[in-house]
Amino acid sequence: MQVLVLGAGLAGLSCAYELVKAGHKVTVIEKEDYAGGMAHSYTVGEHVVDHGPHRFHSRDKELLAHVHEVMDNDLVVRDRLSRIYLKGRFFHYPLQAGNVLRNLPPHILIKAFWDYLWIRFKDRMNPIPDDNFENWVTKRFGKTLYDIFFGMYTEKAWHMPCSQISADWASQRISQLNLWDAVKKTLRPPKGGEVRSLVSKFWYPRVGGIGQLGRNYAKKICEMGGEVLLKTPVEKLIRDGERITSVIYTRDGQRVVDHPDYVVSTIPLPRLLEAMEPLPPEDVLASIGKLRYLSIIFVYLEVNRPIVTPDHWVYLPEKHLKVHRISEFKNFSEETGPKDRTVICAEITCVPGDETWNMSLEDASEIAARDLEKIGLLKQGESKGIFLTRVRYAYPVYDLTYKENLQRLLRFVKPFENLDTTGRQGLYRYNNMDHSLAMGRKLARGLIRGDDAGAHDVATGKEYFG
Numbered sequence: 467m468q469v470l471v472l473g474a475g476l477a478g479l480s481c482a483y484e485l486v487k488a489g490h491k492v493t494v495i496e497k498e499d500y501a502g503g504m505a506h507s508y509t510v511g512e513h514v515v516d517h518g519p520h521r522f523h524s525r526d527k528e529l530l531a532h533v534h535e536v537m538d539n540d541l542v543v544r545d546r547l548s549r550i551y552l553k554g555r556f557f558h559y560p561l562q563a564g565n566v567l568r569n570l571p572p573h574i575l576i577k578a579f580w581d582y583l584w585i586r587f588k589d590r591m592n593p594i595p596d597d598n599f600e601n602w603v604t605k606r607f608g609k610t611l612y613d614i615f616f617g618m619y620t621e622k623a624w625h626m627p628c629s630q631i632s633a634d635w636a637s638q639r640i641s642q643l644n645l646w647d648a649v650k651k652t653l654r655p656p657k658g659g660e661v662r663s664l665v666s667k668f669w670y671p672r673v674g675g676i677g678q679l680g681r682n683y684a685k686k687i688c689e690m691g692g693e694v695l696l697k698t699p700v701e702k703l704i705r706d707g708e709r710i711t712s713v714i715y716t717r718d719g720q721r722v723v724d725h726p727d728y729v730v731s732t733i734p735l736p737r738l739l740e741a742m743e744p745l746p747p748e749d750v751l752a753s754i755g756k757l758r759y760l761s762i763i764f765v766y767l768e769v770n771r772p773i774v775t776p777d778h779w780v781y782l783p784e785k786h787l788k789v790h791r792i793s794e795f796k797n798f799s800e801e802t803g804p805k806d807r808t809v810i811c812a813e814i815t816c817v818p819g820d821e822t823w824n825m826s827l828e829d830a831s832e833i834a835a836r837d838l839e840k841i842g843l844l845k846q847g848e849s850k851g852i853f854l855t856r857v858r859y860a861y862p863v864y865d866l867t868y869k870e871n872l873q874r875l876l877r878f879v880k881p882f883e884n885l886d887t888t889g890r891q892g893l894y895r896y897n898n899m900d901h902s903l904a905m906g907r908k909l910a911r912g913l914i915r916g917d918d919a920g921a922h923d924v925a926t927g928k929e930y931f932g
């Protein structure tokens with residue numbers, strides 16, 4: 467079978483890898499000049515930097531073994547440290563009861579405890595629906611802790627009220643089930659096998675940043691006889707009813723018309739459908755217009771010090787700071803930079819085309835440096851902006867209507883006999899790297915065996931994504 471894979475992110479690459487290994491003829495086309503998608507790394511001077519923090523973890527032993535195989539075992543294992551910086555103090559994230567008790571002033575602790583009891587009582591008398599992020603969290607943690615640890619950060623990063631965000635996002639991104647669960651997990655930490663455990667260990671390439679995974683995949687696909695064509699954007703998919711008859715893409719400035727037996731798409735689902743000729747029906751196009759994305763600019767500051775924080779990343783929920791998260795790659799692998807210097811990556815979410823999105827390296831570096839000076843992590847003039855990059859499709863926006871709009875798009879794609887869509891972009895799913903790998907590999911297995919291997923069911927449960 468001749469398969470054309472659209473997009474060389476981890477979903478597309480892992481799918482192509484399995485298909486080539488099974489003897490199929492596979493071509494991956496990618497619009498950027500690198501493979502790896504969002505999990506890409508850049509070399510900037512002597513530093514290797516990622517699109518924000520990328521820690522790989524999975525409870526699936528077979529998937530872990532596969533990643534070790536692709537990486538030729540050249541991985542390091544790390545213990546996660548991520549914290550929230552708030553009112554001059556660092557709080558562990560996921561929350562740890564002891565750390566919260568030590569750091570919050572007594573009057574706020576009393577208020578938080580009282581609020582929690584009150585909301586539990588209210589919920590018992592008249593159940594509060596899990597119909598949005600705010601209700602989901604408030605019901606489980608009380609209003610005070612919601613305001614301090616969840617609401618403030620989420621509203622800042624998402625640029626929208628939490629009452630307008632789907633509860634799906636909370637259930638997959640908050641590791642504890644409720645305040646009592648947080649207390650219990652602190653007193654008796656869960657063992658590795660527990661479903662909703664605090665994922666504390668992760669793997670990271672020893673050299674080359676997280677992008678080394680994508681580069682290794684691409685190299686091995688080509689060694690096995692497949693093709694990974696970079697700087698090759700897909701332009702059109704010509705369809706005859708529910709069959710793709712040809713795919714048109716641009717390669718070295720030339721228009722190529724390909725007639726694959728099967729197309730696996732991992733590009734953003736709305737863009738896939740908009741590239742179809744003829745276009746999908748009006749109701750599908752209307753839903754496409756309602757699915758939104760949050761974008762991120764990443765600004766990288768070089769600091770003349772071996773290390774600035776012990777953290778993999780730190781959340782900055784306070785609204786007077788423009789940056790919402792920072793990360794330091796030397797804590798992922800010391801081989802990402804020279805011994806005497808480090809890089810801090812500052813993330814600022816935005817809407818494509820807005821003032822932040824268009825910011826220059828100079829302006830963004832100044833803002834990021836000022837934020838870090840305000841909280842005492844950097845001294846004035848100590849950092850230098852060395853790089854800026856943007857990710858347009860960073861987060862699918864889970865608003866209150868996203869599910870019905872998404873379902874309309876997926877219902878349209880499902881009957882196609884030689885097209886499937888997968889991965890974070892292909893399914894408009896807020897998932898992690900391990901999920902994209904599992905999706906790509908399961909889709910490949912399904913094609914090889916001729917049955918449904920469950921690619922669409924990955925990352926749909928209530929498990930914690932970390």
Ligand SMILES: Cc1cc2nc3c(=O)[nH]c(=O)nc-3n(C[C@H](O)[C@H](O)[C@H](O)COP(=O)(O)OP(=O)(O)OC[C@H]3O[C@@H](n4cnc5c(N)ncnc54)[C@H](O)[C@@H]3O)c2cc1C
Pocket residue numbers: 472473474475476477478495496497498502503504505517518519520521522523698699700701732733734737762857860861888889890891892897898899900902
């Ligand atoms: C800031 C940030 C931090 C993250 N941190 C973590 C983490 O700590 N741990 C974790 O597990 N996950 C993390 N993730 C998620 C992880 O990056 C993704 O789940 C994963 O990389 C998605 O892979 P994918 O192949 O599904 O999608 P992508 O990587 O988006 O791949 C899609 C590919 O399609 C290409 N494409 C798009 N349009 C076209 C076109 N017209 N023609 C050809 N190609 C096209 C794109 O260029 C891209 O390469 C993070 C994500 C972000 C944004």
